[in-house]
Amino acid sequence: MIPTSEQLYHFVDDLEKTLSFSFEIEGEFDDILLCGMGGSAISSDIVSDLCFEHSRIPIRVSKYSEIPRWAGSRTLVICSTYSGNTQESVAAYEGAVAAGCKVIAITAGGLLMDLAERDGTCIIPMPADMHPRHSIGYMIGYTLAVVQAVSGCDITDSIRECIQSLREYRDEIMPKKTGKAWRMAESLVGRVPLMLSDMSLRSVAFRWKTQFNENAKYIAFTNQSHEFNSCALDVWSADECSNGYLVVLSGSDSPELEDVMARMDERGCQYHVERFDGRSVVENKFMALILGDYISMYMAEIQGIDSGPVPPISRLKELLKERL
Amino acid sequence: MLMGVDEEVVFSPQSMRVYAVSIPDDIERVLSEPVVCNTFDGHVCMFGVGNSSIAGDIMQQYLDESSDSYIPMVSGDLVPGWMGEGDHAIILSYSGDSAEMVRCYRSLRERGCIIHCITSGGELSAMCIEDGQHLYKVPGDIPSRCSLGYMLAHLSVIIQSLGIVDACDQLRDRVEEVRSYLGSPSLSDSVESIACSMVGTIPAVYATPDMLPIAKRWRQGLYQMCGMLSFYGDLPEFDHNEIVGWGYPNAHSPRLTMFALRGPRESELINIIVDTMADTLVEFGRDVHTIRLEMEDTLVRNICGCILGDLVTARIKELMSS
Helix, strand or coil: CCCHHHHHHCHHHHHHHHCCCCCCCCCCCCEEEEEECHHHHHHHHHHHHHHCCCCCCCEEEECCCCCCCCCCCCEEEEEEECCCCCHHHHHHHHHHHHCCCEEEEEECCHHHHHHHHHHCCEEEECCCCCCHHHCHHHHHHHHHHHHHHHHCCCCHHHHHHHHHHHHHHHHHHCCCCCCHHHHHHHHHCCCEEEEEECHHHHHHHHHHHHHHHHCCCCCCEEEEHHHCCHHHHHHHHCHHHCCEEEEEEECCCCHHHHHHHHHHHHHCCCEEEEECCCCCHHHHHHHHHHHHHHHHHHHHHHHCCCCCCCHHHHHHHHHHHHHC | CCCCCHHHCCCCHHHHHHHHHCHHHHHHHHCCCCCCCCCCCCCEEEEECHHHHHHHHHHHHHHHHHCCCCCCEECCCCCCCCCCCCCEEEEECCCCCCHHHHHHHHHHHHCCCEEEEEECCHHHHHHHHHHCCEEEECCCCCCHHHHHHHHHHHHHHHHHHCCCCCHHHHHHHHHHHHHHHHCCCCHHHHHHHHHHHHCCCEEEEEECHHHHHHHHHHHHHHHHHHCCCCEEEECCHHHHCHHHHHHCCCCCCCCEEEEEEECCCCCHHHHHHHHHHHHHHHHCCCCEEEEECCCCCHHHHHHHHHHHHHHHHHHHHHHHHC
């Protein structure tokens, strides 16, 4: 397995490699359904957000084993599971095939690969030996290529334009002890992080949460600014909640976030605001993603634990093997 | 006092109970008129944030099971790129003054969408009237979170009138089942037991997608009614990331407690996965409180689940002040 630090370092390279990947598909579609779980689903969240304001057909992310009734022959379904053995994703694949959907499988092997080969389903193979959650550079690029082929939105140029800036940003925030990621990791250890964002960064806020879960072994949560109303502010301002740590992720002009922060200031609520000032919404998303990934890895390091293994998931899988 | 201050309304446990059990009546009040059905081939999208979003979330779950078209619920102010001229947008905002929804209305109007506003008044109502768009009024003298029945009923009328599914008829047919749940002798015991198990904890309420609106509603109630820090999330996605954080000792978060809402729509696969998740968490030292909602129908289950949550939060508030 490639070490976590190496996989995080190469995220931008992985993403760049996929930009030359073009995908062609025949047919017209009414909607796109992105099926996956956990690390493989994060790419779907990010692609869905990237295309939200640009796609000419709806894109829905499903993190479940069943597909909705409306999915049919005019629905393009992308099933993503790095290992190929995630039960929910395999079940979703089977459901999509049975419903007559056009299906694409993105996987590095496993049962999904076998089923897709059997069914003659189009397969986009993933490179081997990665943590599923760190294969996100490839997953985003491949998913985006398929989505772009049918939805009419083109984000590739926007990504290409910010690749160099993303490398520079990574190099700026990553130094141990002195870099921003390490310093933020130090302030988060021993707290319950809550990432607060506007709609433009919601998928990245979710990525921070899941990376804190898996790499740092921490419980964490997310909220969008509109969910963080006056009642929430009162609760967070209270002493008994002082162990929570609010991180505001701000990626664009967001009156709601500014309003929430002004009200937090009035109440003396403690929070950290991280503003991303890239040249585009796309750049801000990826800057935020890189920072969150590094923070999570350093949180593990500060605690003296290995960010790679995820014992509760391993145990769950063991038990499921016996029961399914 | 109640208008336009959605999130700051404080009300007593007694009045909260009255509002909660009146949801079936609120639904029937709206659905007393017959619905004229048309056919529509374009896109339909729902928008809402905060308390007002719950009705849209429930409707999306129902439509996922019953509709041949994808009708999403967007919780935020951004408008999807595919919404264009002649498409139908449904905006849910109790006060009608939510900044996100006002901005959303303006974007939709610029695109030439047909807009339906479900609101008690405010700027949305004024714009809707001025622009000749469709306005569905809810009473202005109730707290925003107590407008769920009205919001859901108006939404079902719009969905049926667009020829998508017979949501209005389905909802009308299910009101008695909700009333029957409210009259069940075991309800007060369930409320007491759940409320007692939540007091003193930081509850995190989890549910499968078909019941996620309930989890969100519970979390809102715990914040708004009880001033309790609380969270919500979805199953079985939890098993793929969050379980790791919950599985470690994390001495800084001992009061965080998981409450899992479970229902009869779980497939055998999901049933085994969620059972196994609970067993794994117990092995790692975390208890899981399971709350079962056995109603077969998704609309009924979600409405009853929301009412149960409202009653639980009312009881927690009493317990906390005694």
